[in-house]
Amino acid sequence: MKVPLRWLRDYVDITISLEELSERLTLAGLEVEAVERIGDWWDRSKIVVGEVTEVRPHPDADRLVLVDVRHREGPADQCVTGAPNLFEYKGLGKVSLKVAYAMEGAELYDGHQEGFVKTRLKRTKIRGVPSSSMVCSEKELGISEAHEGILLLPDDAPVGMPLADYLGDTILDISLTPNLARCMSVIGVAREVTALTGAPLRYPSLEWRTEGGPAGQLASVQIEDPDLCSRYVATIVQNVEIGPGPKWMQERLSRAGMRPISDVVDVTNYVMLEWGQPLHAFDYDKLVARAGGGAPTIIVRRAKPGETMRTLDGEVRTFTHDALLICDTAGPIAIAGVMGGMETEVDEGTRSILLESANFDMISIRRTTQALRLPSEASLRFGRGIHPAMAERAARRASEMMRVLAGGRIAQGMVDAYPRPARPITIELPTAQVERTLGIAMSTDEVVRSLQSLEFGCEATGVEGAAVVRVTVPDHRIDCTLPADLIEEVARIYGYDRIPETMMADRLPPQRGNRDLELEEAVRDTLVVSGLQEVITYTLTTVAREAALQDHDPLGSADQESRYLKVTNPITQERTAFRQRLLTTMLEVVSENLRFRDRVALFELGRVFLPRPGEQLPNEVRRLCIVLSGPREERHWLTEGGADVDYFDLKGVVEALLARLHTGRAEYRPADESGYQRGRTAHLWLGETCCGILGELSAGVRQRFELPARRIAAAEIDLEALLALVPTGWFVEPISPYPAVLQDLAIIVDEDVPAATVQSAVESAGGPLLRQVRAFDVYRGAQVPVGKKSLAFGLTFQSPGKTLSDELVSKQVTRILARLRKELGAEVRGM
């Protein structure tokens, strides 16, 4: 809402500085987002209102004229100008034109340069005639781009007055939250200024002069759907003369952000900006013609499905039953509160007006505005709600202004259909409740004073200590129905900044653990410590992107489409479906980053969204995704560089994570999963639960996600399954004071015997003294037959109670070897 201060001052004196005013309004919820100053830079002694008294030909140039300008007592100044709008006065002798006059030394914008460049007025000669001053265009004053001619001021502009005083203004651009609908008007803002500063409010007069026959004989109103239209006021103004509105009104409209159109239309807009009540002017004679020459009947009703009308903007609109229409007996003439119809529009030939000042249901207006995509100043105000009492005030004010400014004659009275009059709202506000909410002791007097400053009617009742204020809500507000609404008003006027700061004294809630979140954070920390970078990606992707993760059906299927929760109004076609895997968006990040570096080590811990049959809301499941790619070591003077990370780097990270979570022994079962490379991929099993997959991505996935042709190791872990297996605690093992005995063991087994199988056999045969088994070498080649491999393990034996003898250890080893030979056909290669 743009509020020109000059306009605001019509209703309330501004008794504080502009800065203070902006701050007070802002703190009270009317956020002043910008302050636009017009003419604050005009030199008050050098740019003034002047009077052109004569326009004479230039002796030496046809396209220039000499003008005499009077701006103080004494002889007129002379200056040279090429302003075409002065040529018509050339040689007419004495004239009186009010202009903006700038004298030598004044700073102005250069009218002949592109854009706005300031220049200082100097004494010079123009085609032989000395000139040190000028009459100014709007552009030179910085008011607009216009430089066709000079700015002509209203005839009553006082000669000699500094232009800054006459024309300068300050416009407050106020951002209004939806509850402040009442402030979408200059008077609405003035009310707040009154409450905040104590300066009295001056309402404009609602007196009007009517004559002739009663309006009720000239038109009638039928409201068929009173649920959507609680009041419809119509007045008739006859014999108006359509023409441009007065300069001052045009200027105020422009400064408030609206385009001047004609006197009658400008009045409807002016009164809307003044009071907040939108109005619509119909051409009354056109309505009469449509009614076959009789008095028209305005009918307010829901649209018939498929009904159409051509709106003011020339479009033909088709309505559904939701839309509320203003009709006459011949059909629709306007969309209620949204836009008028073209056929009954006011135009140059209009002589009489039927002025509509009505109250429409805000929800209906909002729906229609959204459905037709027709936001307007009117629908914006109706859509936030207006009190029906406003309709009458605005009708009187606008009719009278039309009479005065467009020369009309107002028919007596008004047609006022008001099927459901609004009842005054009273609220009982216990003073103690103000204190309970705000935390500050406030006297009943103080509460009453705050509310009265906003025109609430207040009556203090009840006894000392249990005082209750009976509050009547003023009839320009529809936002107050509860004590809480009033407490907010009290707090706003009191000032939020004056409320002290305390810490809660109430008892603490029962303490509850948050183990699940703590584990989630432990996962993040462990991965960060392992050198991985956390990323957070969009939870929205496309079904096609997710399908591209599969090698067997990379284009997806209709069936797949139906399994996703999708956004029906996406912001971009790239983000239409809620993801079911983290890998999809993760690979986008990988691909982006690999464009400017060769190594990534990333993880994301986030949610996927799995629709559940028979349930309204999807299952939101936490997953973990890890991706590693690129050289294991960065290029550095100390390292050889070379090898890329692979499955085992990834597995190392997973193992570290599982160790941190104490989930116990994990099993890595070879996996054949679409999108992953067979033979380099495993499922992660913890006991009976498969907790995810880790492996290297297939060439197909790499190609579809525009990834380089090098190993990309990825893990997708079901965090819910994993975290469910984390034990609540564990015990430490005592450290043995006796020395450990280390023994290496190399055996030859068939190529297809997994290392984990050998390890299990070693462990189970090793007995309690075998503390650790670790594979340290895998060898194929000389001395190992084809189809076989050599595996070497380092064994650690240790007893908690004694030093182990060599014989005892070798007895254990012999037993292990016997088991390996028997179960796996292993041969000893070395010890």
Added chain:
Amino acid sequence: MLGQLDALEKEAMAALEAAGDEQALSAWYGAYLGRKGKIADAVKALATLPRDDRPAYGQRVNESKRLLEAAHLASSAALKQAAEEGAQRADQVDVTLPGRPTRLGHLHPATRTLRETCAIFAEMGFRIYPSRHIETDEFNFGLLNMPPHHPARDMWSTFYTSTPGVIPRTHTSPGQVHAMREYCPEPVRVVLPGMCYRYEQITARSEMMFHQVEGLAVGVGISMTDLKGTLVAFARRMFGPERRVRFRASYFPFTEPSAEVDMDCVLCGGRGCRVCKNSGWVEILGCGMVHPAVLRNGGYDPDIYSGFAFGMGPERIAMLKYGIQDIRCFWANDLRFLEQFS
């Protein structure tokens, strides 16, 4: 005889001087101070001397022996030191070369700010309360005092989904009702962090997806002064003890009175700049006293209980704190950006 000792001493010292390494030194020791060395010979010669001469000679031999032993010790030490110095010289490196790289991982800046935020509130007794991303229209709007077509719904541009009545939440506030229903009738102090979604064009200043941290305190006797105290404490912990904070009246359908909290602009210190749109203030969060209707929806009687709620955006907070100009940096996940949060 004493003259011979003088000569021996001189000879030994000269030989010691010439012994350039450990081996020569050892040979020298054998030759002069060893069991069969020249000093031992000189001691043996004692027996051949007349009895009267013996004490003087004996004393002189002992002096020589001590002298040579001390000299040997010194030479040995010098030699050892020289050897060590040599070894060190051979082992020296260019200390200006870069160190062996340690790979550090980092948390995403959003996680980092979320943790920081939640930790500050945890100290004030607020527990983290997990909540859903996808909500029903009822929880996102209806139970928060916004029936269908309420004008305030315009404040949140909403995504709609293929399931009617189901939307990605536009704010974390639906969690308020979930938390109240779980805690009722106990007092509540929770923070609800999580992702929210808005139907907004992605620009340097706005995102379609962002985190929010909601806070909620419900109990007996909780008032607006507590709201102010709690949030001022948070702002100063997060941004520094000297920060100025102001509360400005605002509007949310689920709180009343409602406020927005501004902090003096971190960039210009309140003088006015591009970031604060020349106002000197930047908005950091929205808050208010829980609306009676919402308390009732959560199961609490508004005549007995009261509470406050607040909501803030960790990305916005991080932008202020780290001077991030473009909100798109967060989900673009460019490592050159992320790795700066070490």
